[in-house]
Amino acid sequence: MTSLPAKQNKKLGLVIDLDICVGCHACAVNCKEWNTSGHSSPLHDIDPYGDDPTGVWFNRIHTFEVESEINGSKTVHFPKSCLHCSDAPCVTVCPTGASYKREEDGIVLVNPETCIGCKLCSWSCPYGAREYDEEAGIMKKCTLCVDKIYNENIPESDRVPACVSTCPAGARSFGDLGDENSNIFKLVEERNGYDLMPEQDCLPTNKYLPPREKNNQFKNDALNSITNDNDFSFDTWKEIIEDASK
Amino acid sequence: MHPSKSIIFFTVMSGTGYGIIICLSFLALIAEINFNYGFKLSLILISFLFITLGLLSSTLHLGHPERAWRSFSQWRSSWLSREGLAAILTYIPLMIFYLLWFLEMDIFKYFLYSASILSVITIYCTGQMYASLKTVPAWHNVYVTPIYLINGLSIGSLSIYCLTRFYESEIQHLYQFTLLSLALCLLLKITYWFHIRTKSTSSINTAIGLGKDNKVSFFEGPHTGKNFLTTEMINKIKKEKANFLRLCFIILSCVLPMYMIVQEATLIIDAFILKLSFFITLVFALIGMLIERYLFFIQAKHVVSLYYGENKV
Amino acid sequence: MNPFKNQKEIVKTSPRVSDEIKQTTCYMCACRCGIDVHMLDNQIRFIEGNKNHPTNKGVLCAKGSAGIMQQNSPAKLSKPLLRIGERGKGEFKQIEWDEAMQIATTWLSDIRNTDPKKLAFFTGRDQSQSLTGWWANQFGTCNFAAHGGFCSVNMAAAGLYTIGGSFWEFGEVDWEHTKYFILFGCAEDHDSNPIKMGLGKLKSKVDSKFVSVNPVKTGYSAIADEWIGIRPGTDGLFVHSLIYELLKSNKVDWKYLSKYTNANWLVYNNPGNEKHGLFARDENNLPVVYCKNTKIVSSDIENTNSAFFGKYKYNNVEVIPSFEFLSKEYLNPKYKPENISKLIDIDAKVIKKIAAEIAETAFEKEIEIKVDWEDHNGKKHSSFKGRPVSMHAMRGISAHSNGFNTCKLIHILQTLIGSIDVPGGFRYKAPYPKHVVPGPKPAGKIVKPNTPIGGMPLGFPKSPEDLLTDEDEKPLRIDKAYSWENPLSAHGLMHMVINNAWKGDPYKIDVLFMYMANMAWNSSMNTEQTIKKLTDKDKETGEYKIPKIIYSDAYYSETVPYADLVLPDTTYLERWDCISLLDRPISSADSAADAIRQPIIKPTRDVKPFQDVLIDLGARLGLPGFVNEDMSPKYPNGYSDYIVNHERQPGIGPLAGWRGNGNQFGKGEVNKNQLEEYIQNGCFHNYEFNDNQKYYKFTNKHYLNFAYEMGWINKKVPIVIQMYSEEMQKFKLAGEGYGDKIPPDHLKDRIKKYFNPVPTWYQPFEEKINKEKGKNFDLYAVTQRPPHMYHSWGSQNAWLRQITNLNYLYISEYIAQENNLKNLDWVWVESFSSKIKVQCRVMKGVNKNTVWTWNAIGKRKGAWNLSPGAPESNKGFLLNHLISDVLHNEGNRNSQLSNSDPITGQAAWYDLKVKIYKCKDEEIDGKIYPNFDIIKNKSRKNIYISDYGKQFTKEFKDNNLTLNQEYIGNSKNIK
């Protein structure tokens, strides 16, 4: 049945560092590249060279401007894919059981063989993480690269999601967020990682790290002039320098 | 939300069909409902067709209609699954009722009652399917399911009422019942419209999670063109247009039928014209219902729109 | 089939990814990352970064990740084309290669036999300039350049004339150690992935700070710890102000200045003399310094006690240390933060704060890397000391008419605090540093039939004598490079070729031969006029003013329809390429590296790699370097043959790795297996320097010796940073009328004014003219590169264009308020030369007087195999329509100067000044203006669905097949 698994052995997920993300879209495109030949293959593009192209994407980059009274405005790039929620409404609303959460690692997947394409799961997801493939008539979504992270045909070091291994800035991490000893868990603790839309009660696994404020590293915010600042004279300055530089 | 034609058609049509059955069962409780064959046959045909066409349209709207049967499996958790199941189950007593009623066998009532209970359940499931979606605050409230029920009931009873005009027969209490349900329908809908003016707790701030005190504004979306989310979940209607459509609904689906029912006696018109005008009233009421359903979708904002430029939903 | 049963999915978690991984080098942009191409059933399954590659270490950007769709692009050219209709109409007939080569050979041999300079060979985004430049040399034309002139020659030249290396892709930040990083005017740059990796690393350190100086806060600037929203064109003033603060407070690395720079070199101080401002030199022609104990001595003697100030006599002429001159100039109170603040839109407090932070980081957070090393005098040191303040700058600086000077100012700032090639600072990438000014000089003074010009067409003039001008001081080159208009135009002026050839100024040419540059669109200024010039005919003869155009592109770009003969190139996955140390290598500061591309897949079209074609053409024309003595082709197997077998000097060829017996680096005999070795190693060779060679390269004995051996430098002497530039002074003196070669009258003032031995800021030209003429183009308009698009060629990519297929004009809240504008309003944007109608959006993170947009999103209708209704052509726009190619000041029409830096000829894209106003209701039709007519392209294909990857689904499905067979509704999936 499509109820959520009673227990979760692992909570695999992503952590996205908004302090570092430069909004380059690499993760989004690499995701498409891997997945168009992966578990949910193909990720169709409709009217690709026409007037109104669209296609199936599992990962997208948004940009916001955040203005605070103290720090002024900040541009924030904001990548978003499925958050592999612990209490995933997209699973419980699914009438066919095609949408399910894996017990072994918490990955939320859609079975392409049984999905009827009713789209209800996409309505139930607050984060817009589900992608209906018009051409295939089924729902697709981020698979957390389930066909890469366990893939025995590639070296162990490559067994991370495509979006993570490609990110040039290193703004994405992958790991078991259910394991308190994991690096990724510690990273979240250390950087005050947070949930998106907690009020939606989905208990997302993926976490976001807020931009850091780096203030007060410097002792001085002005240089001490070696001469009288108001009526500056090159010659006096030179004399002092000549003495000092000996 | 995207106002999908097939879903609008489905919910209105099958709602009307079920409404006829529910209304009939109320009437059967308190009165005799043994009419002439023509009348019966029309009711049977209309309710059956409405229910069935609605269900068919909702099935064909699926990406994979041929797999629709799979949707029975998740009745434990999914309202959509429950709805499908209930809809199919309804057919069993419903078909028996049709037969027995047509054959004038008295036990038809029990099947009518069962069919009607299942119809209520079906509509309830439909309503709950929407009402349980936390992501759409305009749906996630106590009004939605009752509205679905009362909409079905009011238009169902109006259908029967119009048929009585057509066949020039009378059913006891139908007059009051129809008026009452139409009034309730109007009342509930207006209350609902007032309710959805309040915004939910989700906002652009909670969506990207960067502090309550910051002013967050949308700068660039992930695509300069459309995508699945923007076509399916983010649809807008101008306020003026929406208000106009609301008025249309009020007039077409509530005021006009009520006026016709109440003022029938005072209308001095030819019998044929009268029949025709009741037919038109019903058609208008159905159109009004389609409009209501259209608004139900297009005016419902999904929280995902917070990622695409909306500040509040 | 129990409908109540849950059908569980069996996920195949280990599908086959590839039969084979082929490694090569990405060319979705000029960063040249290493890629692993996963091949499955002889098709591309997946492209990922090569983890061992020195450039990208496994990461890949959005463009690189979309390589599959570039390969799949329906805009690919498929056969040579010969024009049959009017130029620009897109009417071609397909011809065979043989015919195409014959036509080209005939056209070119005619010219070569008579007047080779009638060939203008300009090669745009060329990664094989050492071949193409050499080809031009052998052909005998001086008219050759690649894209540097419209790109960032300001950065290259300013660096090479100051510190012997440069920003752009030739130097890098010491990401590992830096603590304070200032980025000037950069959105992407060629070091695309390394900069992103570096920023990620930097930001993750607790005690670091990243400052971005940029009028726009997006991309890199978005993650800056501090954003300086500067007014465009005024960075020079900002840097002046920082220098003022640092000097005034004695925050200067005197030791560094005295040891590694020419700050203490003595210059003649006798205005009115032809030697004024030049270095005083001893009998060995070495500059001299003043020392307290030994008086005046040669500068190459190690001494720590030389004077930075004072007036002395040398040979009875007054001399002063160059620093006296420099500091006096820079301590002018006009550079006080308070006086600068309003001009640059930055609070004086902020300027002071940044100066203080630079000083504190440089002088109180000094770092040290323990390594034993020797300087050029053989003095031993036990560590590299570093001042961890680093800087990088790119086109926000260079694309202004004051860019050369501004970039030099930044180098002065870096030098003052001693942070060039030290730990935590800015570092040279091999083969840099080179001696300032690097050789050779530009060749092409003499052009004769059937004779090579005797050197590379592009080089570095040291003094007026090196200019390519005739006895009347008129330009010798068609682009007027190395003329008095832009003397140090080290990369040529590709942006002026079409204009000049059309005008016949300085002379008429016969064939314009272009490669890989979309000159009829996004790489031209004043695009509309440029297009007209390409099709303009001589009224009398009825012939095109530019008689013949040959063009090589791989795709159906906007320029293709303007060619008479189109030579279709392969894609980057289909050919050999060579990224050579002789050219623009992929080196880092720690290593010298070069790379190749190997053909990953066979083209299914009738196309040929351009380099193969060029080599073949060379042989057909009988160019000396391309034929053997018996006139047979020297490289019959094309480019790969050339890469292996060509030697520029004995033992030095295009590739440095695996030479000779296979163990030699840099120099060695030809190794027939060289390409095989490269392929085995992932298509690159990386020579890592020893730890003692990695810093202070300009004085580092072991590094300098090595660089000398490699032929990167031609003297084993230290490279001295030129804070004071004698070369500039020489030109200035010529402007003042001294010397044998002096500029024509109308250019004298210009030379006098803009050539200065120490760089200073001046107002960008267009702004100046705006003021002088009392116009009200008061807003600044700039573009930025979208990180996921490479110029014009990303839009044919089915994936990338879904991200951006139209652009807006972004305006500040202030401009919005002033003009009563809101999001998505249609506005007119007007400049000196033209006007456009576009849609605007309002944003916070932008300098209040600035508008901007993403570069090269707008496309001409019908190009790139896009449907004419595509958003790119109907809502997307170029700012280029507004950017004037010539300066609109007074003067003879025929002597209109190009809108470029007066020193280097770098195109001043970002000098653009505009005004904007709301469109009237009746003017709004949902489409941009100007609206060009549709380019005809008979081969355009409509594709409704793209389903790449479908061919691989069996990898996933066969596992489940039997399970699902029994279910209705799954019949589709059963084969």
Ligand SMILES: Nc1nc2c(c(=O)[nH]1)N[C@H]1C(S)=C(S)[C@@H](COP(=O)(O)OP(=O)(O)OC[C@H]3O[C@@H](n4cnc5c(=O)[nH]c(N)nc54)[C@H](O)[C@@H]3O)O[C@H]1N2
């Ligand atoms: N407004 C504005 N204009 C600008 C700039 C700006 O910032 N703002 N930037 C300027 C700068 S710095 C530059 S460098 C120029 C860049 O401008 P261009 O050099 O014109 O760059 P591209 O648009 O990349 O065009 C290169 C051409 O090469 C073709 N091409 C791609 N791959 C291949 C291949 O493998 N073989 C061959 N033969 N051809 C190929 C493409 O199809 C395209 O037609 O633009 C300049 N123009």
Ligand SMILES: Nc1nc2c(c(=O)[nH]1)N[C@H]1C(S)=C(S)[C@@H](COP(=O)(O)OP(=O)(O)OC[C@H]3O[C@@H](n4cnc5c(=O)[nH]c(N)nc54)[C@H](O)[C@@H]3O)O[C@H]1N2
């Ligand atoms: N993705 C991608 N990468 C590319 C390219 C591409 O087309 N796409 N093109 C390649 C090429 S050819 C080049 S030349 C490089 C160029 O790389 P960049 O130098 O990064 O080029 P631009 O995008 O023009 O960025 C110029 C930046 O300067 C800012 N700016 C404009 N005027 C001023 C000013 O007066 N002062 C300051 N401080 N800033 C200013 C602009 O806002 C912009 O952010 O990128 C290369 N890399």
Ligand code: SF4
């Ligand atoms: S690849 Fe990394 S830096 Fe680029 S958008 Fe994605 S998360 Fe941000």
Ligand code: SF4
């Ligand atoms: S993010 Fe959406 S699709 Fe993903 S698990 Fe949560 S609710 Fe489901």
Ligand code: SF4
């Ligand atoms: S679209 Fe598919 S996965 Fe989503 S709820 Fe419907 S059947 Fe389930």
Ligand code: SF4
């Ligand atoms: S985990 Fe895989 S599927 Fe999910 S967003 Fe990243 S690349 Fe895409």
Ligand code: SF4
């Ligand atoms: S930065 Fe991107 S496009 Fe450029 S070479 Fe590297 S991977 Fe390719």
Ligand SMILES: [Mo]
């Ligand atoms: Mo460039």
